[in-house]
Amino acid sequence: MKNSVDHLTKLKKGHFKITPKRRAILDLFDKEDKCLTPEFIWEHLKKTFKQSGLPGIYRNLDLFVKQGILIRIDRDERKRYYALCHDHSGHHHHHIVCVVCGKVDDFPVCHFPDIKAVKGYKILSHSMQINGICKACQ
Numbered sequence: 001m002k003n004s005v006d007h008l009t010k011l012k013k014g015h016f017k018i019t020p021k022r023r024a025i026l027d028l029f030d031k032e033d034k035c036l037t038p039e040f041i042w043e044h045l046k047k048t049f050k051q052s053g054l055p056g057i058y059r060n061l062d063l064f065v066k067q068g069i070l071i072r073i074d075r076d077e078r079k080r081y082y083a084l085c086h087d088h089s090g091h092h093h094h095h096i097v098c099v100v101c102g103k104v105d106d107f108p109v110c111h112f113p114d115i116k117a118v119k120g121y122k123i124l125s126h127s128m129q130i131n132g133i134c135k136a137c138q
Helices: 002-013 020-032 038-045 054-066
Strands: 070-073 081-084 094-098 104-107 129-132
Touching: 002 020, 020 038, 020 054, 020 081, 038 054, 054 070, 054 081, 070 094
Parallel strands: 094 129
Antiparallel strands: 070 081, 094 104
């Protein structure tokens, strides 16, 4: 799968091992093409990886977020969700999430005004998530 290859390249550039479990996590995100919970991932992986535990899933997901492979999604429930970041350019962008099916797409436009100095703060970064209903769910 093309996305998995791009994401594996990011891991290699970060000097991280490509383990079978990490590859399986990325393949699951490619296959599902929506935001997933760590619990969902664990349920699928423990069939193949008998020694798979939820803390290891969380560690891998956090690593993928730090490497720009996954994004963390905010939803109304008090659960963590993650999704693939399909933008491989490294450019600043945002994401739009379907509130019905959980599909996530990149939203490349950022029209924030100059936020270099807001109320005396030194801005280090910002993020925005747009929630909507995708065309397939409308």
